[in-house]
Amino acid sequence: MSGSTTTRRQVALGSIFLLILLLLPLVVDGYYQTMLTTIFITALVGIAWNLMMGFAGQLSLGHALYFGIGAYVVALMAERYGLSPWLGFPVGFLVTSGLGLVVGFLGFRFGVKGVYFALLTIAFAEFARLLFEHWDYVGKTGGLFLGSVKPDNRSLITLRGSATFYYYAVLATTLFAWLWCGYLVRSRLGYFWRAVRDDEDAARALGVRAFRVNLLAAGISAGITGIAGGWFALMNGNLFPESVLGMRVSIDFIIAPIVGGLGTLCGPILGALIVVPLNEIAKEAGQALGLNGLNILLYGTLLFIVIVAAPDGCWPWLANRLALAGRSSSKPDGP
């Protein structure tokens, strides 16, 4: 059994899971579809973030930067210039991955590591938020609004539409990103990423170009996050610097991959499936009981339990249960 083969059982279980997701909109209504779409977006960013943290070992606490900029690029192109998001997404990807490269370049070039790198990413994200809050072109704190969807709207052109449309669109994007990351992680680059994550000096002694490999992780991770931001913008219709570039956004997005399991391909998806509904349930419970803050408390408690009781996250445990058996948590697993 080797790290890069996919077992038949993995493929079978993965296909069943995907089939369920594909059929789900037939039986659940708009609310659950939107909730699931939110889960997909959370999973998408989680996959991207995990590529950088879980596989390449760089702790970024500022992914809101890429999420927000991606969102703004797609929204601005659609709203200000009437350009289809079919163009907006590639541009958003290029811009955000470029930003990821810049932040990564500065960080790696100057040897900023660990907690310092994390703080550097926070600083860039917060800097961007404040900048956007004072930049007329993007609407400052006033926000940026997308017009309502026209009655003659054609979703395949405008990439906007009903909850069901977003459901499938974001599902497809997430699936695509997941397969791509799965491919990357199992590729030569993936070996180099994990080598650098485990021990940068030892990896360099084996000829791994750590700087370049790290940069690639940062760029790809940022680009995927930007795409997620673009979907968020189209789906939500309004953008505010605080709600897409804020510190809270960065934190919210990394909770899912950590709960799910760092350095696993499926962890971010599982994490999103746990974290998003839990937050929603806690919110409703808090509201029903009239307890402001109950959801935050429950959210914190869940995280606490996971990190104390199952520090590798939930996926390795579940994978064992499903007999998908990862030898080590770093190994890419089937769905």
Next chain:
Amino acid sequence: MTESKFYSTTRRNLLMAGASGLIGSGLPMPAVLRAQTSALKVGVILPLSGVLSFPGIATQRGTDLAVRMFGDEGVKLEVSYADTESKPENGRLAAEKLIRDGATILIGAWDSGATISAAQAAEAAKVPLVVNVGSAPQITEQGFTQLFRNFPPSSEIVAKGVALFKDLPRGNGFDPKSAVVLHVNDTFGQATGGAVKAVFEKLGLGINILDVISYDARARDLSIEVAKAKATGADLVLPITRVNDAILIVREMIKQDYNPMAIYGPSSPGPYEKAFTDALGKFADEYMTSVPWYDPTTEIAKKVLARWAKDQPNDRFELNSGFGWESIQVVADAFTRAKSTKSEDLHAALKATNIKDHPMAGGPIAFDAKGQNTNIAIPLLQNQKGAPVVIAPAAAAGAKVKLPMTKWADRA
């Protein structure tokens, strides 16, 4: 898109058929009759937690009061709330949740961002959304067909308010030549701050705006902002605030002994709140605002205030509770006329809304092509003896304006 709508409507029909079938089998009541007498399910989206929960909860109190009052008159409304946690992006999910739970009409979402977010979902599901509070001009500019706003855009509040301010008698030490704008840098504050500067220039008040100072929405310390304002030496301070920053500003002005001729917040929510007057006591007096307000001279306002005093003796009936109340009035009125709980019937009824008797000052509640009620009056308010009173226009005035402001040091 068409496809998905097909799914969702079929599903809803299926569900309803199932539900009525169930009732039909259990009760000897015809399904049709049952539908006619059933309560209207109203979904209300508000920021009930997070930074905006303060006004959100005030709006909820007004909404609840109206539900009780209309319930007494036999209008059966079943209200459920969804919390946005003060995050604009949660509006959509909140709306969809309420629609799932059976709401055929929505009210919300207090804050402009969440309102637009919710409107996307309402638009997709063809469920009318009555905006209770939300002053961003963009709300009615997005082409939403399901949206009805019974709240003026900030530019209009400012324009109408400043026009009244312009006519205030000058002299006796009140003859402002210059002003400084201090505004919170969030969606609302930024739009309003810009409007204030524009309106002052357009109306030709002869008052020069020396500086526009914006401060962070989360700022806890406004000493530098006030120092900067004081350094301009402006005769007028125009703060665009919510309640706590208004308190901070006044406290700082006292500490820094900054005594302008007047403090006037056009379209600034907060200074009329009980929290403001309680916190500042005598220092809260003579602070002016212009916001939509209830008209205490009308019968319905007296009725509402009387019931409020009974139900909520510790809270003040103000703008948020007022528009919360009216949002239910608008819905109840549409429901009564439509005699249906179906979204499309309610939508048609809302289009024809024309409510003459309502507590907030202004002409009849009616919606134009964009879904905007343009008949809302904006009075000028001034805090006097610990509570806000209308001082202009003269017809609605409950007291005379007191200007220039008493110096802080003289308020022993």
Next chain:
Amino acid sequence: MIELYAGVAINGLMIGAVYALVATGLNLIFGVMRVVNFAHGEIVVGGMYIGYGAWALLGLPTSVSVALAAIVMFGFGYCFQRLIGNQFANRPQHAQFVLYISLALIITGGLAMAFGPDPRSIQSAASFSVYKIGSLRVDATRLQAALSAAGVILALWLWLRFSLTGKALQAASQNIIGGRAIGIRIDHVFAIATGIGFACAGIAGALIAPLYDTTPYLSADFTLIAFIIVIVGGLASLPGAMLGGLIIGLVEGLAAILFDPSAKSLLSYGLLIAILLFRPMGLLGKRRAL
């Protein structure tokens, strides 16, 4: 105009001193254990609620509530470290990060449930009192808070320098294994360090409770500002934290005059980025800790 600048500078320095106390707590925890307390701002807010609660329920003055906050937060920090934190001492960074984030969420949620979202403010006659120095007006409460914060930092510095436990802390901060070898009870020392770190944050919170309206959601800003100060001043350097606090207080004040007050943090983040890239050990730091 000079008056404005002087006033703002004094104001910035005063609030900077309180920030410095917050940052000192963070710095101490980092210096000894090499963990970053992402829940630091929440501890500050906890201190604020203690200050508010002591005033609102018992009518206690700030001086008493400061002592109360110090004791409560020290105890909390000590127990937290003994029961949970120490298990995480050798865990990877992201695990520590998640632990503190979860602590932060639990505290914020708990405070929101206990006190509600409404801002709580302490109002007394003293709220408005000022000292007049020439044409300058200095806020009395703020000056008291600044002086108290500076006093606490100085006392802490002396204690670290001259007391036995303080020396043990310093030894531990320099070499954990070496510290263990010479018989320092690492678990206990770590818990003491966390306790003191939390106490610093709690004291700072109680000190600013009369200045700021307390809400459960203030904490993220405190955490971030403490980070900036620690990085700018230099990790594991107490004078660095003091200097960093004063610099950030001053920089934010001046940025507010020169640009827009709402953009004042732009300069702080710019400074943070520059320091991280060009002088990662901070202004007064001597070595890279990580």
Next chain:
Amino acid sequence: MLQIESLTKRFSGLVAVNDVSFSAAKGSITALIGPNGAGKTTCFNMIAGATAPSNGRVMFDRHDITQLTPEKRCDLGLSRTFQIMRPLAGMSVLDNVMVGALLRTTSLSVARDEAREILASVGMTSAADRSAASLTLPDRKMLELAKALATKPQLLMLDEVMAGLRAQEAERIVAVLQTLRASGTTILLIEHVMRIVMSLAEKIIVLQQGEKIADGSPPDVVRNPRVIESYLGRKGAAA
């Protein structure tokens, strides 16, 4: 093949390596010996590029590589092991070796096959799928060697790979090294086990307190009075 010219390293005033020059001929085995703290590993790190020299040059295959990064040097054919073993702990043994093999190929299957071969040559086939973190000390040493070999080095630098091994295991490594030499690979060793050094190396360089005190064939070095006095004098019994 490798030529070191006046290599010097100062750590804040302390001179760790002072003006050391030597060369290693292609296809030879050269041993670097000396007491603890003599500067052997520092010297190694400067050759491998992990530490920048304060002074001096490193010539590899007649190219000056003093300014190159470690990964670039590895690419040129210079591979090293670490004294304190550094397995990639989150990966399997096979994956560890594959990382090295992937330097020379873009094909995962080629790299995998090569990695298996190398593991077989050091007798670690059975451990291929185990986590690198779970290995015993001798196996870790073997893994260090296997990783370095996977990059197909022209110059292999081994930092005490035999320390702490039992005779039988050390013999296995010696055999591997002899095969390598036969195929033309140059080897530079740091080693304490004198028996092995004497039997393997064509050339021995002796460092003491950062300075080179002897350089020559094993018999010459053993006869060198400075070496006997300072180093072998005390440890002579072991040789």
